[in-house]
Each structure stands twice: as C-alpha cells, then as structure tokens.
Amino acid sequence: MASPATRVHEDGYTPEVAARTAPLYERVKRVVPAIEWPVFAPDIDAILRLKRERNAVVLAHNYQTPEIFNTVADIVGDSLALAREAARVDADVIVLCGVHFMAETAKLMNPSKTVLIPDLRAGCSLAASITGADVRALKARYPGVPVVTYVNTSAEVKAESDICCTSGNAVKVVESLGADRVIFLPDEYLARNVAAETEVEIISWHGRCEVHERFTPADIATLRRDHPGIVVLAHPECDRPVVEASDFAGSTAAMSKYVAERQPDQVALITECSMSDNVAVANPDVDFVRPCNLCPHMKRITLPGIRHSLETMTWEVDVPADVADRARLAVERMVAIGWSK
Ligand code: 13P
Numbered sequence: 001m002a003s004p005a006t007r008v009h010e011d012g013y014t015p016e017v018a019a020r021t022a023p024l025y026e027r028v029k030r031v032v033p034a035i036e037w038p039v040f041a042p043d044i045d046a047i048l049r050l051k052r053e054r055n056a057v058v059l060a061h062n063y064q065t066p067e068i069f070n071t072v073a074d075i076v077g078d079s080l081a082l083a084r085e086a087a088r089v090d091a092d093v094i095v096l097c098g099v100h101f102m103a104e105t106a107k108l109m110n111p112s113k114t115v116l117i118p119d120l121r122a123g124c125s126l127a128a129s130i131t132g133a134d135v136r137a138l139k140a141r142y143p144g145v146p147v148v149t150y151v152n153t154s155a156e157v158k159a160e161s162d163i164c165c166t167s168g169n170a171v172k173v174v175e176s177l178g179a180d181r182v183i184f185l186p187d188e189y190l191a192r193n194v195a196a197e198t199e200v201e202i203i204s205w206h207g208r209c210e211v212h213e214r215f216t217p218a219d220i221a222t223l224r225r226d227h228p229g230i231v232v233l234a235h236p237e238c239d240r241p242v243v244e245a246s247d248f249a250g251s252t253a254a255m256s257k258y259v260a261e262r263q264p265d266q267v268a269l270i271t272e273c274s275m276s277d278n279v280a281v282a283n284p285d286v287d288f289v290r291p292c293n294l295c296p297h298m299k300r301i302t303l304p305g306i307r308h309s310l311e312t313m314t315w316e317v318d319v320p321a322d323v324a325d326r327a328r329l330a331v332e333r334m335v336a337i338g339w340s341k
C-alpha cells in the first residue's frame with residue numbers, strides 16, 4: 001500500500017500536514033485505506049490546532065468512525081464512561097462526538113462547560129420513542145413503582161426518573177432499588193434482557209434501537225455456519241433470541257474488554273459497524289467478521305463537522321435549569337453505582 005505522504009496532494013494536504021499527521025495514520029492504517037488519508041488529514045490537523053486554541057476536548061463514543069475515534073478524540077468509551085468522564089473534564093469546551101442525548105448528559109454532568117455537538121440532527125430512535133409526559137402517565141398508572149431510565153433518552157425524560165442506567169450497569173441499577181418491580185424505559189429489548197437476569201419484575205415501554213432490532217438469530221446461525229469457531233458478542237439492545245444465540249452480551253465497553261482480554265481468533269460484534277474497526281485497531285491479532293448495521297445518527301458526525309463546530313462554536317447544547325437539576329440527580333445516582341459487567 002502506498003504511503004499516504006507520497007500521494008498527489010488533495011486540497012489542504014500539504015507536505016507539512018502530511019508530516020504532522022503521519023504518526024496518526026500509522027495508528028489507523030489497518031482500517032483506513034491510504035487513498036482516503038489525504039482527504040481526512042487536513043481536517044484532523046485543523047481540529048488538533050482548534051482544540052488547543054479553544055481549550056477543548058473531544059469525547060467520542062465507540063460507534064464513531066475510526067478516523068475520528070483514533071485521531072482527534074481525547075476520551076473514548078461507552079455511554080457510561082462518557083457520562084462519568086464528562087464530569088471530570090477541566091477544559092472550557094467539550095465537543096461530543098456521539099448523539100444528542102450524550103451531549104445533554106455531558107452538559108448535565110459538567111454544567112459550567114460549553115458542550116458542542118457537531119450536528120444537531122444526531123438523534124436516537126430510543127430517545128425519540130418517549131417523552132416526559134409519557135413517563136408521568138406511567139407513574140400515574142403504577143404509583144410508587146420506581147422508574148429506571150436508559151441514558152438513551154432526553155433530559156426531560158431523565159428528569160422524570162428515579163435513576164438512569166446504561167447497558168453497562170442496567171441489572172445492577174435495577175437491583176440497587178430493592179423493589180419487587182420497576183418501570184424500565186424505553187428499550188423493550190434491553191428490558192427483556194435485563195428481566196432474564198433478575199428476579200425483579202420489569203414493566204417496559206415499546207422503544208427500540210433501529211440499528212440493533214435488525215439483527216436476527218438467523219444472522220448468528222449464518223455466521224457460525226460460515227465461520228466455525230467464531231466468537232459472537234452482542235449488544236443487549238438486540239432482541240432476546242439474538243442475545244441467547246450469542247456467546248456474550250454487554251455494552252460496547254464490555255465487548256471491547258472481552259476482545260482485549262480473551263483475544264479470540266475470530267470474532268463478530270453484533271452491533272454498529274464502526275465498533276469493529278475501533279476494536280480492531282487496538283487488537284491487531286484478532287480477525288473481525290463484520291455483520292454490521294450503521295447508525296445513521298452516529299454517522300452524522302464527521303471530521304468536517306467537528307472542524308466546523310470548533311471554528312464556529314456550534315451547536316451548543318443546553319438544558320433548562322429546572323429539568324437539568326432533576327435529570328442530573330438521576331444520572332449521578334447511576335454513576336455512583338458504576339458498572340455491572
Ligand atoms: P453503550 O452504552 O453500550 O455504548 O451503547 C450506546 C448505544 O447507543 C448503543 O446503541
């Protein structure tokens with residue numbers, strides 16, 4: 001493969017930019033073709049400069065594309081890690097490379113910071129499935145039953161909840177309440193997967209992740225037939241039969257940890273596409289089979305978008321104070337509980 005530095009210069013891909021970004025290309029060369037680097041490098045170079053000028057840090061979710069995740073991000077992780085780390089950020093500005101609820105959560109956790117999201121259209125089908133009014137109606141229907149809300153929700157929904165959870169700690173959060181039953185919102189598949197691991201009765205909602213609901217047990221059977229011995233890891237936003245057909249289910253961080261610790265010969269991550277690229281960069285000896293679905297919301301975030309965000313200080317994410325105070329409490333209670341796996 002030709003060195004990216006020897007290619008014809010794209011607009012902005014000067015010899016200086018090529019030289020400054022060459023060590024970053026080394027990091028991603030297994031997942032980013034050399035021919036693409038002259039397109040990415042000028043934006044990466046500009047973002048690194050703008051971060052210094054603005055005193056900004058970039059937080060990126062595990063589903064961000066590898067050229068974002070591995071070059072401009074300062075902090076990467078699953079939803080739980082991003083919430084926890086956002087609270088510790090010292091810089092003036094947080095650029096959240098993920099979806100809108102993650103940016104809102106960062107703002108809740110560190111309200112004095114300017115939180116930017118590069119594209120306001122980066123939503124989430126789970127967050128869109130429920131409103132604060134829906135939660136109030138459920139509480140009226142089930143008086144006294146505690147409400148556990150997945151972080152993939154708006155701040156308004158979090159504000160109506162007793163505690164938040166992520167896929168990394170859902171069972172632990174549910175059991176921490178000491179209740180016989182809980183209202184668990186809004187992902188019906190995650191609710192089913194949690195219910196399978198606890199004695200607590202789960203009252204669920206009808207939200208679904210538009211990415212994970214597309215995987216089927218037949219996909220896993222095909223993988224196992226075509227790749228004997230493959231290890232299959234699924235995200236718990238998949239339907240229960242998909243999780244049951246897999247070798248392990250866990251949050252994006254739990255999947256990364258599984259691969260890093262066990263180094264399977266061949267693995268399939270039943271989740272969003274970019275995850276495999278990012279885990280592959282850190283685990284060069286593992287062979288990844290990629291039966292993946294794209295999250296169109298996560299893919300709204302691009303290098304030109306991040307650069308534009310830092311140049312113009314857009315789009316700022318804020319949460320009204322009355323909502324923020326109640327939502328923060330629910331997130332802080334979750335962060336205090338930590339991980340379950
Ligand atoms: P994690 O918390 O496992 O990173 O999942 C976030 C998400 O959006 C999954 O679709």
Ligand code: SF4
Pocket residue numbers: 099123124125126127152209210211212237272295296297298
């Ligand atoms: Fe939402 Fe699913 Fe995209 Fe995650 S992958 S942000 S749950 S739509």
